Amino acid sequence: MDPVNKHGDRPPEDLTARARIRDAALAQFAERGYAAATLRGVADAAGVSIGLVQHHFGTKDGLRRACDTYATDTLASLDGLGVAGGEITDSDFLARMFRHSPLILRYIARAMVDGSPTAATFFDSGAATAEVFLTRTWPERFPPGSDRARDAAAVMAAMHQATIVLHEHLSRRMGADVLAAENSARIGLAMFDVYTSMADFAASDTGAAIRDGARTYQRGTSAAQQNGPGDDRDH
Amino acid sequence: MDPVNKHGDRPPEDLTARARIRDAALAQFAERGYAAATLRGVADAAGVSIGLVQHHFGTKDGLRRACDTYATDTLASLDGLGVAGGEITDSDFLARMFRHSPLILRYIARAMVDGSPTAATFFDSGAATAEVFLTRTWPERFPPGSDRARDAAAVMAAMHQATIVLHEHLSRRMGADVLAAENSARIGLAMFDVYTSMADFAASDTGAAIRDGARTYQRGTSAAQQNGPGDDRDH
DNA sequence: CAACCGGCAATACACACGTATAGCATCCAA
DNA sequence: TTGGATGCTATACGTGTGTATTGCCGGTTG
Structure with a gap:
């Protein structure tokens, strides 16, 4: 059997060599980071020549941008229900993400700390969602636009995304792959x-x-x- | 005035060229990541020749190991009070860390997602501390050695360390450097x-x-x- | 048929990287 | 004075990288 859920339910045009290269790049960037990943490594993983990688994506940065936009589009397509409404469907969102493409999840996790500009958008989106949730649910504690709401939302976004960004350590400690679909509920x-x-x-x-x-x-x-003069030792 | 708290209260032997190289390496690894950082960049930042870097640390991996052990030792020296006892002095620990060496804090933040073996130790240390805290404070909810305690401790460690690992996004969102000492209380x-x-x-x-x-x-x-099966609701 | 164009591979090139080697001061013991 | 360590620089070497160039092949279009 061929590798499952690698090209799961995607449109047929995604099975082209271009899509295979993009998927290989997503995996390589996620596993090794942008700097350590090589175009030849991506080409090998995709089973194509290095020339074809350039033909389709031009430069290495172009390949990264293609990965970024692909990840962004996939995320946006999953934002349809729940998250956009400001609900705290974080676990549900992740569960869908697990199922749809663990590849993109791992890529996002790496991009978040790899200097990708898209990562900032992803984080800000999560923080904005959290802020809407907080200000709607506890308007007196988190007045809309207040520093308190902004701070709490940012910290909350960071804390939630930590389970993705630190998935390697979390998985090692918990003895299971936390980015696998069957363990999504466990983290929640x-x-x-x-x-x-x-x-x-x-x-x-x-x-x-x-x-x-x-x-x-x-x-x-x-x-x-x-x-x-503070520093008041808390016993 | 010269750059403050760069070689703050460290022993005089740390002001040698070797220490300057190590500090430059800590900064470069933290800012660019291990793969993207170059030995020439470290040498330039330290104001020495590249040959001296090799003379003191041999290879690039040797330089990384030296940074790791230095960071580990510094952390261990700060672990003396509070953290080792299983108290949840996370914010206090970070506050001391901020003051002592923001350089190491940034290095740890990067190492956590850069494949450094020391990072695993750091995470496990935080998770172990959290587990002790949880099992001591709520023994009925988190029985010592239970999966529930282990899971919660790991997730809690990840959530707390997220404020360090994702400091770049957090700072951008909050409009202040969250790794600066004067903002440590704000995150708490x-x-x-x-x-x-x-x-x-x-x-x-x-x-x-x-x-x-x-x-x-x-x-x-x-x-x-x-x-x-004994999970059920604790009121 | 002929011209062409996109998918694709092979190869060449320039460069930056990590590493190795040789040399030059300075200091300190014999 | 000699002779090695020691701290440090300068430079050379091999390799892997990103990128550019060239060409082949099959299908479409005129």
Whole structure:
């Protein structure tokens, strides 16, 4: 049997050599990073000559841009329901992503820390979605346009995307490939556990002390960069 | 004034050319990644010849290993209080890290996704710390050695380290360098907000529905996997 | 048939990289 | 003074890289 879900349910024009090259590039860029990946490696993985890679994509950067736009388009096509509405369907979105193309998921994970301009768009999209969710669900805590909402949304996006970006370490630690479809729910449940537990901690005395300490520390530094007398050891 | 906190409070032997090369390598590896960084670039940044880099570190991989061990030692020296005890002094640990050497922080952030073997150790250390914290604070929810505790600890480590690994996107979105010492408290406060809010969401009807859906989905897919049946709702 | 054009391979080229080697000061013990 | 270490530079070498060039082959069009 040939490799499954490699060219799963894609239109037939995607089975051309050009598409094979793009898929190979997605995999190579994801596994080795842009700098370490070579055009000859991509050509070999795609089973074509290196000349054909240039014929279709011109330069190495052109190949990367093609991968970026392909990933962006695929993501946009999956954004149709749920995410665009500002719902927190993160796990559901990922589940669909797992099924559709783990290749793109791995590529995104690498691009996020590989200097790709598309990665910034992806992160900002996640942060924007989170911000809509936060301001809609708790308008009093996160007033629309406030710094508090913006900060929380950015941090929340980072925390969620961490499960993708750090999938290698996460998988090693959990003993399973967290980018495999059958394990998507496992991360979601663990995130629920972390959220509820850490909220308990935040509401506890020590949690409140830490938060207050951070608040006063922030007030001290926001005026002048010098560290105030604070540092109040939280036992 | 010369660049501050570049060779801040380090022993005098660190001001040798060898140390300057190491610092330049830390910066170059962090900014460009291992593959894209060049020995000539490191030599230029350190103000020495490329031959001296080889004289001190032999090969490029030797230079990377030297950076890894230096980062590891620095981390270990900061682990003295708080973290080793299993406390969740994450923000405090980071605050000290910010002050001591933002250089190493940036290096760690890159190494985490650049295939460095040290990065695995760093992640595992964070996950182990989190696991101790979870099992100590909520022993009934996270029994020591259970899959549930291990999963939650790994995800929690990933979520916390995300603020470092994704510092570039986070900083762009928040309009400030999140790896700067004066902003360390800001992330901590945002994380508190996210935790409390998402815990509310997890406790809501839709949150419970999502969790139950994930549970049944997971039961459907994990035939061989054994998770203790004693998961059920902890009120 | 002839001209042509896109898919594709083979090869050549210039360059930057990591690495190896040789040399030059300075210092310090014998 | 001699003679090696030591810190450091300069330069050469081989290789792998991205890219450019050339040409072949099959199908379409005039």
